[in-house]
Amino acid sequence: MRQRVASVARLTAPFRALLNRFAMLLLVLSALAIMFLEKVEMEAIDRVRAGVIDTVAPVLDGFSRPIATASSGVQRLEDFFSVYDENQRLREQNSRLLKWQNKALALTAENSTLRQMLNFVPEKGTETAAARVIGDSGGVFAQSVLINAGVAAAVERGDAVVSDRGLVGRVAEAGRKSARVLLITDFNSRIPVVSEKNRVRGILFGDNSSAPRLAFLPTDNGLELGDRIVTSGHGHVFPAGFPVGTISSIEEGDIRVVPFVNFDRLEYVRIITHFPGEINGRIVPSTVRTLQVK
Template sequence: MAIRDDFEIVASQVRTAVQRFALGLLVIAAFGAMLVGKADTILVEHARVVALDLASPVLEAIARPVAAANRIIADLKEFASLREDNARLREENVRLLAWQTAARRLENENERMRGLANFREGPEASFITARIVGDSVSAYVRGALLNVGRKAGVASGQAVVTGEGLAGRIAEVGENSARVLFVTDVNSRLPVLIERTRERAILAGDNSPQLRLSLLQSVAGVQRGDRIVTSGHGGSFPVGIPVGEVVDTGEGSSVRVRPFADFSRLEFVRVVDYGVSGLVGGNSATTPSAPPAGVRIR
């Protein structure tokens, strides 16, 4: 009996020793993965892309019913405020019709002026419509996964827009999937213009719902309600995509911007294929390269 107890004690000691050793190995392996990720970012990017491509069919299967459920909930909510919405929209329609007239007149005028000045337009953008199949929203990232990839002509750095305005840019591309980094992400830096003053600035995200306008030459010129549009500097973004409006000019240097895109209700987005993606910095005299085969809408 005593021998058996001794044996059991020794056996359990050995077992705990092995367990402890295993834990140490696992911890070392986890740290190793982190260090490799830090040292070899290209390898990690590649692994991310492979993981995305593998996961995206599964996610797409999950995304459809989830989207349907989301839509039903949204429909029910809208149903409650149908009457007020109708009245508001009718009023807005009248206002917009007036704007349309103005816009038509300006467009004609603009075209004639361009003809006079022999102005060469930038390459025409085409759109790739994509479904959002996954959110990569956590406490640290603001982004989403799309069901289109390199095969459809998506490339890293392209702009992603919704009906309301700019949503973000393509960060990683797989064969049939891509990851969008929203403008609200802490890693997002966007060259923009203040539409009214044509002043350049950088719009930075900080993972909160609002954006921060920085590197302004003068904060004093910014007013609440100013629209912020992309400036096109850097080359891969078209000029003049609406991004947001200034909601808080703040004291000191913090100007807060509310993005137009509603990130909580995104389902479909458009990837803007501007034909010059990949051109970051360098000479601004662009030679429009042949745009890759994408789903052309415009």
């Protein structure tokens, strides 16, 4: 009996091997099919992704908290050793900022008088949602982070995401209570920007490096190292005037911008869910609207 089983096994072995190989092929083909599907049918795949992330978001949230605590402990220790230098620096900064404060107060007063003279209708303020970063490490092929706020907090795909330092990126996919934020350094990131000083418009192209490339500029742009770059508000996606970064290198048409945001230490972010001038996701310049009011 045992012999017969053995001979049957010997007989079926090549078929089973073939089946195994075929199964492997089938699995590889399904992986390729999924890749192709994502390329042509973004919406459905995005929903699946968002659904899965939504399910595991509480776990990620729970795990990331102790890491954040440990990291801030280390940070505190580092701060302790540099307390004297830091104090010195802050004193200098404080005296500089006091001058700016006076200037700002004067300008605010002037601005409000001018607005009164023009019968200016104030726009609805910016609405934001706050969120914690719960997932990181896009690896080399995707520069993105996961946050613990989603559609339930009015976060939608395409919303701008900022930190206390400047622009972080935009929401690439939103689940109910979680979302993925595409960083401005990602390969697929395109941000309409403008230089703060001489108002030269351009597009900031992410290329997975730490310093995105500034392109689509006029030939004689007069940009210099250290120029501040802010969002221009063109393209109906971002509110205008958010700080993005400074120009770090100019080499034969290859202009690089170092972001203000330190993506390594990103813990809390704000999502701009509504901003002045945004109407149904489109921006109408305020000058146009004032004309309409008249």
